[in-house]
Amino acid sequence: xxxxxxxxxxxxxxxxxxxxxxxxxxxxxxxxxxxxxxxxxxxxxxxxxxxxxxxxxxxxxxxxxxxxxxxxxxxxxxxxxxxxxxxxxxxxxxxxxxxxxxxxxxxxxxxxxxxxxxxxxxxxxxxxxxxxxxxxxxxxxxxxxxxxxxxxxxxxxxxxxxxxxxxxxxxxxxxxxxxxxxxxxxxxxxxxxxxxxxxxxxxxxxxxxxxxxxxxxxxxxxxxxxxxxxxxxxxxxxxxxxxxxxxxxxxxxxxxxxxxxxxxxxxxxxxxxxxxxxxxxxxxxxxxxxxxxxxxxxxxxxxxxxxxxxxxxxxxxxxxxxxxxxxxxxxxxxxxxxxxxxxxxxxxxxxxxx
Numbered sequence: 579x580x581x582x583x584x585x586x587x588x589x590x591x592x593x594x595x596x597x598x599x600x601x602x603x604x605x606x607x608x609x610x611x612x613x614x615x616x617x618x619x620x621x622x623x624x625x626x627x628x629x630x631x632x633x634x635x636x637x638x639x640x641x642x643x644x645x646x647x648x649x650x651x652x653x654x655x656x657x658x659x660x661x662x663x664x665x666x667x668x669x670x671x672x673x674x675x676x677x678x679x680x681x682x683x684x685x686x687x688x689x690x691x692x693x694x695x696x697x698x699x700x701x702x703x704x705x706x707x708x709x710x711x712x713x714x715x716x717x718x719x720x721x722x723x724x725x726x727x728x729x730x731x732x733x734x735x736x737x738x739x740x741x742x743x744x745x746x747x748x749x750x751x752x753x754x755x756x757x758x759x760x761x762x763x764x765x766x767x768x769x770x771x772x773x774x775x776x777x778x779x780x781x782x783x784x785x786x787x788x789x790x791x792x793x794x795x796x797x798x799x800x801x802x803x804x805x806x807x808x809x810x811x812x813x814x815x816x817x818x819x820x821x822x823x824x825x826x827x828x829x830x831x832x833x834x835x836x837x838x839x840x841x842x843x844x845x846x847x848x849x850x851x852x853x854x855x856x857x858x859x860x861x862x863x864x865x866x867x868x869x870x871x872x873x874x875x876x877x878x879x880x881x882x883x884x885x886x887x888x889x890x891x892x893x894x895x896x897x898x899x900x901x902x903x904x905x906x907x908x909x910x911x912x913x914x915x916x917x918x919x920x921x922x923x924x925x926x927x928x929x930x931x932x
Contacts, residue, residue, distance in 0.1 A: 609916040613906040614871045617852040620884075620893040628772040630790060630840040632832065635765030635822065636738050639746075639758035642668055643731040647752045653760065655745055659736045665760050668753075670732035677725045684722045691715035740764020743834075763834060768823045770802060772840050773816035782807060786845045788821050790838045800827055802840065851884060852899050856892045859883065860908045866894070869911060871902040871919070878913040 650667045659665060694711035697703040744761040747753055770790055774782070788802035802821035811817050821840070823832075859881070860867045866883050869876040881896035897903065904917065911917060 609874070609918045610907060610911050611920050612871075612876075612904045612911070612917045614902050614919045615855060615858070615905045617854050617897045617899055617901045617903055619899050620851040620853045626778060626785070626842045626844060628774070628840040628842065630770040630772040630821075630838045632768050632823075632834050632836045632838060633771050633820075634740065634743075634763035634834045635767045635769050636740065637743070637761065637763045638737050640665065640734060640737060640760045640762055641756050641758050642666075642734055642753060643755055644668065644673065644728050645752075645754045646670075646672065646732070648747055648749050648759070650749055651745055651747070651760070653742045653745070655742050657742045659740060659742060659762060661736055661739045663736045664733045665736050665742070665762070666734040668732040668734070670729060673725070673729045673732055677722075677729045680718075680722050680725045684718045687714055687718045734759060736760075736762050738762055738764040768827075768829075768832065768834060769805060770821045770823065770838055770840060772819050772821065773812075773814075774819055776811065776815060776817070779807070779811075779817040781844075782819075784845050785842045787843045788840060790821075790823070790840045792832065792836060792838050794836075795831060800832075801825055851893050851895055852897050852901075853887075853891050853893055854897065854903050855905045856886065856890055858903050858905045858908060859892060859894070867908075868894075868897060869904040869908055869913075869917075870897075871904055871917065874916055874918065876904055876911050876913065876915045876917045 646668045648666060649669045651665070652667070653659060653665045691711040691714060694703060694707055698705070698708035740763050742760060743763040745759070746761065747757075747759045753759060788804065789799045790802055791799055801824045803824050805820040805822050808818040854868065858868050860869070866881050867878050868881050870879050871877075879897065881894040883892060883894050885893040887893065904911070
């Protein structure tokens with residue numbers, strides 16, 4: 579019996595020794611896994627997105643130059659019109675009476691003036707009478723022309739070739755001079771209108787390029803060119819910006835009134851201010867610190883916090899653009915500690931199960 583126990587111990591003991599030796603060869607890894615980001619220029623904001631709407635390059639709110647009741651509106655919304663076409667008419671009764679009266683007065687003054695001028699040439703009247711007749715004729719001629727223009731202005735003509743976008747008044751309504759009656763849109767191209775906040779308007783010189791996309795044309799991008807910025811904000815404190823569509827585009831697919839997404843690229847300016855996640859900043863002893871990632875080691879670096887942003891980022895000074903900054907877990911590491919970057923999850927290994 580004793581021999582059997584001795585034999586069992588002899589067989590087991592080498593295994594115990596070997597297992598103990600193997601355990602002493604393992605190396606303990608104290609590295610902390612962290613997320614690492616690259617500090618970017620605070621002015622390098624990539625692109626700014628706006629919601630826009632396409633418009634015709636020409637658009638006119640057409641109005642009468644005289645006041646009175648509208649007798650006819652000759653067009654309806656969507657009608658095609660050509661430049662010079664009569665699109666609405668005003669009751670011209672009062673203007674016709676005025677013109678006829680002035681015309682009769684003109685004929686009388688003209689006849690008298692011609693007699694005086696003839697007498698002056700023959701030396702039978704004074705220069706004073708001659709000047710009075712000449713100036714009187716000139717005055718009534720201008721008056722007649724003015725009343726003729728007013729009579730003609732009772733017919734409202736389209737200033738451009740295009741289509742009727744909107745009719746604002748109907749027959750029977752009385753309108754004042756300058757009140758828009760019909761909106762006509764035209765032109766051979768399209769523009770896009772967007773509205774900017776005062777903040778974006780203030781840095782408009784930093785927008786280097788514009789482009790737009792349409793839901794109906796997925797994947798296609800169309801370049802835009804700035805036509806003009808408005809000089810005054812609207813009631814919502816937004817500034818209008820008109821952009822002309824460039825290049826070739828299908829005018830049957832892209833028409834006026836379509837909604838579009840406009841992307842504006844911002845130029846980069848380097849003022850020594852970088853943008854990093856707010857989670858990367860640690861406050862210690864009244865100082866703001868970040869941990870830089872340097873070949874697997876966390877190195878503390880003091881920074882100056884300039885601005886906290888709504889998107890969870892912070893603008894700081896003291897870190898160079900392109901530097902690698904530890905973005906998470908900064909409260910759990912110390913200066914000089916070994917760290918390892920967390921690898922991004924593979925799209926084909928969701929959950930890291932493989």
